[in-house]
Amino acid sequence: MHIATTEHPLSxxxxxxxxxxxxxVRHARQLMLRSQDYDVRSYATCAALLADPRSRDYPCIILDLEMEDIDGPALLREMRASGWRGKALLLDGLAPGSPMLREAERHGDIVLARNISDGALLTAIAGSIDRGWAGWNC
Structure with missing residues (x-):
């Protein structure tokens, strides 16, 4: 007899x-996230993320701020203008009080060190997820 349970891992x-x-780095993080049962879509550029309409369905963006094509805040403004309402984890080493850090905090985004450990990144992802998100199925 199989007993169904309503408990599922967050991811x-x-x-x-x-x-x-x-x-x-992208490949290693993608493998780590998939090993934790996250559904991961990875992109080499901000433009690629913006071009993918499915990216609006994902409640969390992990974004390296050292991107050449579009800067992080510009990407997030475009995502939010297109209806995305998730949170971003911005990987950088911003100084406290920087304009980019203040903008991130205003939207509930989190700035983390680029060399963050896997465990700390997973904790940050879990903390950023809005359980009212339309895709939440637990």
Whole structure:
């Protein structure tokens, strides 16, 4: 007899967009996130994320701020203008009080060190997810 349970790991139904221009870093993070049952869509550029209409369905964006094509705040403004209402984890080493940090905080985004550990990144993702998100299935 199989007993159904309503408990699921947080990541089981959560989509994460990952934007990083460094292919090795992007691939390693993608593998780590998938090993934790996240549904990951990865992009080498901000333009690629913006061009993918499915990216609006994912409640979390992990974004390396050292991107050449579009800067992080510009990407997030465009995503929000197109209806995305998730949160971003911005990977950088911004100084406290910087304009970019203040803008991120105003939207509930989180700025993290680029070399964040996998465990700390997973904790940040879990903390950024809005359980009222339309895609939440738990």
């Amino acid at each position: 089981e139904t959560i989509g994460v967009s990952l934007v990083d221009g460094d292919a090795a």
